Amino acid sequence: MRNEPILTVTAPAFTLPDANVDTDQIIPARFLTTTERGALGGACFHDWRFHGDGSKKDHRLNDIPHGEVRILVAGHNFGCGSSREHAPWALKDFGFRAVVTTRAADIFRSNALKNGLVICEIDEASHAALMDRDGLEMTIDVAAGQIIAGNITARFVLDRFARTCLIEGVDPMGYILAQGEAIARFEADRAA
Amino acid sequence: MPSPSRTLFDKxxxxxxxxxxxxxxxxLIYVDLHLIHEVTSPQAFAELDARSLSVRRPDLTYATLDHSTPTTPRAAGARPVYASAAARHQVETMEANCRRHAIRLAGWDSADRGIVHVIGPELGLTQPGQTIVCxxxxxxxxxxxxxxxxxxxxxxxxxxxxxxxLLQRKPKTMRVHVDGELRVGVGAKDxxxxxxxxxxxxxxxxxxxEYAGPAIEALSMEERMTVCNMSIEAGARAGMIAPDETTFRYLQGRAHAPKGAAFEAAKARWAQLRSDAGAVFDAEVRLDASRLAPMITWGDSPDMAAPVDSSPPAPSTARMTEALAYMGFKPGEALMGEKIDAVFIGSCTNARLSDLREAASVMAGRCVKPGVRMLVVPGSEAVKRAAEAEGLDAIFRTAGAEWREPGCSMCIAMNGDSGRPGExxxxxxxxxxxxxxxQGVRTVLASPATAAASAVAGAIADPRRILEASHAQ
Incomplete structure (x- = not known):
């Protein structure tokens, strides 16, 4: 099995400067009773976008035209809290293709990269500059580890394996299954 | 040449x-124990099906029902009433997946069911030196x-x-060394x-x-679990405490713990699981437990916390200003005395027997303030039985609290147990x-003692006033 390779992402920026945006904000727990993947775009940042009665709140997220893609420029420690993979699923279903931040929370980063949601962790100065470019187009070159936005160039380092998975479409499950002999040997050694 | 001194984590x-x-x-890291529950597993089983894969080690996998499950009391043998058809479908999917793959499930009919992080230790499935994921x-x-x-x-x-x-990069290590002794009314949660x-x-x-030092060594296993439980709230990948006699005493006789000579052999192995004297950590933090007061949160992130008898700090970031606005608290104004709408005692942090005892010791002979709703949700069927055997349920009920069935309940509020906007x-x-x-609910995190004292006062309260009085008797 191979995933669709992701070499570059080009889209307008959507900025959310708050630090420590947790996965409960990205998708509230009451939407986690699903047993399916997909169709979670409506739940993405739900309580930021909607009142309790379902009417729309005045939030910039509601201004993104349906079906359009964006690159999320988010604050420090984005995706902290719950390990729910529904968070990157919801972000992707909503239309986000990448998250640019100074640091993504560990489990969120791992989950996002497994779902083709590119995570770019960049220095504070470049991050501050990109925060001023809401709505303006930027391009992420995944292989080169580079973001180009206007006259700003920011560098990011992806884990080598995660990068290979993205740009070559490597399927991690297949990669682990291919090590079946090593796993069997480990089990046999322990049983001995 | 790697250092011969290793941390507990390294070992x-x-x-x-x-x-x-x-x-x-x-x-590539081998996993000794894989715990699963109904919310984060259905799409994983579907993936296995799509690839025609089977479960490699059902014997190392253990399932429970906790997140989407109702906690409303029900008659013996009665079927649970779910908050939604989706919740029921999710639980039934878990049951079906476990049947199909021969995975042990602490289901509705099991005396072992409970919150996944409560039952693992309780059943002796959790053991020193293991790798455990969920x-x-x-x-x-x-x-x-x-x-x-x-x-x-x-x-x-x-x-x-x-x-x-699992594919894993080796994380860094941090030692949090805690000196001193916790004072009366200040617990592991604080x-x-x-x-x-x-x-x-x-x-x-x-x-x-790795949590270490005299204050950590003095903790019971249940208290140590409370400490390690919230490691993720500081962003940590994991939290660990070196096993010792307290650990071995807790494990001896548990259903899945080794027995007899095997237990003694395991104990000798487990005793090696400590950081070597010269082990180097990537970061070191020190705290003095004796300086601590009961802690509560004043904002909407667990690190926005302060002693219960203090007030929120003046905001230094926009994020802090937003958090205070959400909570309706003002910098410099006392947190104690803020009127509350409800109290929840439960969750994988604080729903073990010692937590319920702590709350009950505050509630005994007192009442929940009229107008305040209080839910007490034991962490497992075993905790519920033990609490009922010593009459804790009666103390809570008499005080006016609801005594519920085990589950995650209002910690994640996806089973129908939730607050109303603004509460x-x-x-x-x-x-x-x-x-x-x-949606719109404002949460103040606290210890079981602080939560119980607040239920009595109908407002955020300091448990030391009640506990010091009973301690002196």
Whole structure:
């Protein structure tokens, strides 16, 4: 099995400067009773976008035209809290293709990269500059580890394996299954 | 040449490397115990089906029902009434997946059912030196036994089901050394919230924390679980405590713990699981337990915490200003005396027998303030039985609290147990994120003693006044 390779992402920026945006904000727990993947775009940042009665709140997220893609420029420690993979699923279903931040929370980063949601962790100065470019187009070159936005160039380092998975479409499950002999040997050694 | 002195974490990690880490690939790590629940596993089983894969080690996998499950009391043998058709479908999917793959399930008819991080230790499934994973960030709880335990996503749940392995980069290590002694009315919850406030919500990101020092060694296993449970709230990958006599005493006689000579052999092995004297940590933090007061949160992130008898700080960031606005608190104004709407005692942080005893010791002979709703949700069927055997349920009921069936309940509020918009809830759970307990609900994290004292006062209250009085008797 191979995933669709992701070499570059080009889209307008959507900025959310708050630090420590947790996965409960990205998708509230009451939407986690699903047993399916997909169709979670409506739940993405739900309580930021909607009142309790379902009417729309005045939030910039509601201004993104349906079906359009964006690159999320988010604050420090984005995706902290719950390990729910529904968070990157919801972000992707909503239309986000990448998250640019100074640091993504560990489990969120791992989950996002497994779902083709590119995570770019960049220095504070470049991050501050990109925060001023809401709505303006930027391009992420995944292989080169580079973001180009206007006259700003920011560098990011992806884990080598995660990068290979993205740009070559490597399927991690297949990669682990291919090590079946090593796993069997480990089990046999322990049983001995 | 690697240092011959190793940390506790290094020792557990090294013993589970199937394929070593390389620059271009993470290590392949073997998993000793895979805990699963209904919320983060269905899509993983579907992935196995789509690839015609089977579960490699059902014998190392253990399932429970806790997140979407109702906690409303029901007659013996009665079927549970779910909050939604989706919740019921999710639980039934878990039951079907376990049947199909021959995975042990602590289901509705089981005396062992409960919150995944409560039952693992209770059943002796959790043991020192193991690698333990679960699609749940509070898996760090099991680190209290000297296990390397951490939360994973659903894709990784699939990896572990199919291969019993995970791809992992070796994290960094941090030692949190706690000197001194906790004072009366100050518990493990206060200690870990103080540590999180010190580190910040992302302060331990990329690290595995080892909690050490006299104040940690003095904790019971249940208290150690409370500490390790909230490691993720500081961003840590996991939290660990070296196993000792307290650990061995807790494990002896548990259903899945080794028995007889095997237990003695295991004990000798487990006793090696401590950081060597010269072991170097990537980061070191020190705290003095004797300086701590009961802690509560004033904002919408667990690191926004302060002593119960203080007031929120003046905001220094826009984020802090927003948090205070959400909570309706003002800097410089006392938190104590803020009127509350509800109290929740439960969750994988604070729903074990000792937590319920702590809350009951405050509630005994007192009443929940009229107009305040109080839910007490034991962490497992076993906790519920033990609490009822010593009459704790009667204390809560007499005081006017609701005594519920085990489950995650109002910690994650996805089973129908939730607050109403605007309500202020004092909660023994682990997250005060905006909307965590229901849209627009404001959560104050606290220890069981502080939560109980607040229920009595109908407002945020300091438990020391009640506890010091009873302690003096």
């Amino acid at each position: 557990v990690w090294d013993a589970h490397v199937v394929t070593p880490e390389r620059e271009d690939a993470p290590a 699609g749940d960030s509070h898996t760090s709880t099991h680190g209290a036994f000297g296990a390397l335990a951490f939360g994973i996503g659903t894709t990784e749940v699939g990896h572990v089901l199919a291969t019993q392995c 200690l870990i919230v103080a540590i999180i406030a010190e580190l910040g919500a992302g302060g331990a990101a990329g690290h595995v924390i 202020l809830i004092v909660s023994t759970s682990n997250r005060n994120f905006a909307g965590r307990q229901g």
